[in-house]
Amino acid sequence: MNAMPPPLPTSHSRGWWSRHWKWAVPLLSALLLALFAGVILLFMSTLLGMMKSSDAYQQALREAKANPAVVQALGEPIEEGWFMMGNISVNGPSGKANLQIPISGPKGEGDIYLEATKSAGQWNYSTLLVRVDGSDRPIDLLPAQTQ
Incomplete structure (x- = not known):
């Protein structure tokens, strides 16, 4: 008897x-x-x-780093924070800026606050100040004659 094995199941x-x-x-x-x-x-x-990279941001940062009261409060070097808040709207030679820029130094931290309008290619600041964390008195960065 020659029996054949059953066929293998077909795999699907x-x-x-x-x-x-x-x-x-x-x-x-x-x-x-x-x-x-x-x-x-x-x-x-x-x-x-x-x-x-805007002029308003760069100028505000330069003013803060050059101000003796800010340097005394935060120490040197003063570094800008990564995340800022606000808005900038520029259309050719005119525009508006309203920013809060975090800054810090070896002695502490704070924020630059700026409000400015751009007219004929020139930024004019209505507010430019630094608030140092832990201090109630802001440091005004505007020259006395522009206030």
């Missing part, structure tokens, strides 16, 4: 997705989340970079 060939979806879905989700976060960070850093 499953596709790649049906074999690997359990780890592919979390991985793709994490990649999409990382991509979204990267786009947001790129947008924020570009926006902050543009604001930090």
Whole structure:
């Protein structure tokens, strides 16, 4: 008697997705989340970079670093913080700025507050002061004749 073995069950060939979806879905989700976060960070850093390169920002920072009362309160070197708040709107030779710029030194921290308008290419400050953390008295950075 020559008995033939029963035929082997045929394996149904499953596709790649049906074999690997359990780890592919979390991985793709994490990649999409990382991509979204990267786009947001790129947008924020570009926006902050543009604001930090503005004349109003740079001039306010120079004034604070050159002011003896600010240097005495914060120490040297005075460094600007990474994240600032406010807005700048410039349209050719005119514009407006309203900013809060964090600064710090070896002795403490504070914020520069500025409000300015730009006319004929020149920034005119209505407010330019530093508030040092822990102090009730702001340090006015505007020259006496412009107040």
